[in-house]
Amino acid sequence: MNKKSIKRFHTLFFILPIFLVTIIIFQISYNLNTISVNANVNWDNWVVENESKKYIKWVDFTPTFEVLDKTSKLDIDSHTNDEDIKLNWIELISFLACKYGGDFKRFNQKDLNSLIDNLRSGKTMEELTKKYKNYSYFYEAYDAVLHEFIGDFETESTDDSGNKTYIKKYGIKAYLPIASNYSFSHYDDFGNSRSYGYKRVHLGNDLMGSIGTPIIAVESGIVECLGWNQYGGWRIGIRSFDNKRYYYYAHLRKDRPYAENLSEGQIVTAGDVIGYLGMTGYSIKENVNNINVPHLHFGIQLIFDESQKDGVNQIWIDVYQIIEFLRKHKSEVYRNTDTYEFYRKNKIIDPSIPREKYVYGTY
Ligand SMILES: [Zn+2]
Numbered sequence: 001m002n003k004k005s006i007k008r009f010h011t012l013f014f015i016l017p018i019f020l021v022t023i024i025i026f027q028i029s030y031n032l033n034t035i036s037v038n039a040n041v042n043w044d045n046w047v048v049e050n051e052s053k054k055y056i057k058w059v060d061f062t063p064t065f066e067v068l069d070k071t072s073k074l075d076i077d078s079h080t081n082d083e084d085i086k087l088n089w090i091e092l093i094s095f096l097a098c099k100y101g102g103d104f105k106r107f108n109q110k111d112l113n114s115l116i117d118n119l120r121s122g123k124t125m126e127e128l129t130k131k132y133k134n135y136s137y138f139y140e141a142y143d144a145v146l147h148e149f150i151g152d153f154e155t156e157s158t159d160d161s162g163n164k165t166y167i168k169k170y171g172i173k174a175y176l177p178i179a180s181n182y183s184f185s186h187y188d189d190f191g192n193s194r195s196y197g198y199k200r201v202h203l204g205n206d207l208m209g210s211i212g213t214p215i216i217a218v219e220s221g222i223v224e225c226l227g228w229n230q231y232g233g234w235r236i237g238i239r240s241f242d243n244k245r246y247y248y249y250a251h252l253r254k255d256r257p258y259a260e261n262l263s264e265g266q267i268v269t270a271g272d273v274i275g276y277l278g279m280t281g282y283s284i285k286e287n288v289n290n291i292n293v294p295h296l297h298f299g300i301q302l303i304f305d306e307s308q309k310d311g312v313n314q315i316w317i318d319v320y321q322i323i324e325f326l327r328k329h330k331s332e333v334y335r336n337t338d339t340y341e342f343y344r345k346n347k348i349i350d351p352s353i354p355r356e357k358y359v360y361g362t363y
Helices: 003-040 065-080 089-100 109-120 135-146 320-326 355-360
Strands: 046-050 053-056 150-158 164-172 205-208 214-216 221-229 233-239 245-250 273-276 295-302 315-317 333-335 342-344
Touching (some): 233 273
Antiparallel strands (some): 150 164, 295 315
16 A cells, blocks of 8 residues: 555545534434424324325314304404404414414413404414414314304394395304203213213213203204114214214103104204203113203214214314303294194204205205
């Protein structure tokens, strides 16, 4: 080896390790960076099979009554007063969810005020939520819950000469599941443990009331399930037209659980009488009262992909705050004195019901 080649060897000996170490450091920092970017997105709540099939696998519905109440009023007022900037309560709630990391106990009126000020000054929700990577998750999750709670509808009214007319409205169009003028009590019992059958948790809200209380369809939809279920007793399952919500009404009255002629596949309109409160269930044998306190078990299941409807991947949300919110909108009923059957007093036309499906309905 001459002097020159020894020098070249030395150079290589020093440079090569530096080069390799640089590559390794670069690689590690790139990986860490990728991980931290992903950590900001709520990937835990999403299932991504491929780009075309990405759906939510878990939702905790945590907005409080106060937040639902305030944002709904802002939304409705901005529409009924035909303000230039129309507010969307689902967007407002989703923004707040990002700000509080889903913990609405941290709600501060100032945050809502400044959001409204920004929107009214012409800023878009897209601009205001750029920094929030979870915004699209929260929006999709909350929209799946509240999609048909506020919107356009028409209410029936009778003019001075006795003719029925329909008046266009914008407002709350989902109803409390308990008819107007019937009392009930409840507390937030979601997730409590239940011992009948096997160890499981309570996936709804129990509304304690008297037997025979008319039960009201919260949202318009298709009766998907009707009949006896070991746990729920006489129960009704109603699916929303966008397929994302499955409403579950259980423990209905012995002998006469359902509104007359109610059948699977039938269309019901929000506010219709669908059945009667009772105490059936917890029995393999049909038409048995086996629960102690008469109540309606009410639940909402979210379905982003049909694989979530049955089995172990079900998403049921805590509806306690929703029930509190729906106290504002009750369906008035009257009783046919011959048949003892109850009917709604005030009909509505709900545009969420596909026009061609009205043949089954009340119109
Ligand atoms: Zn229950």
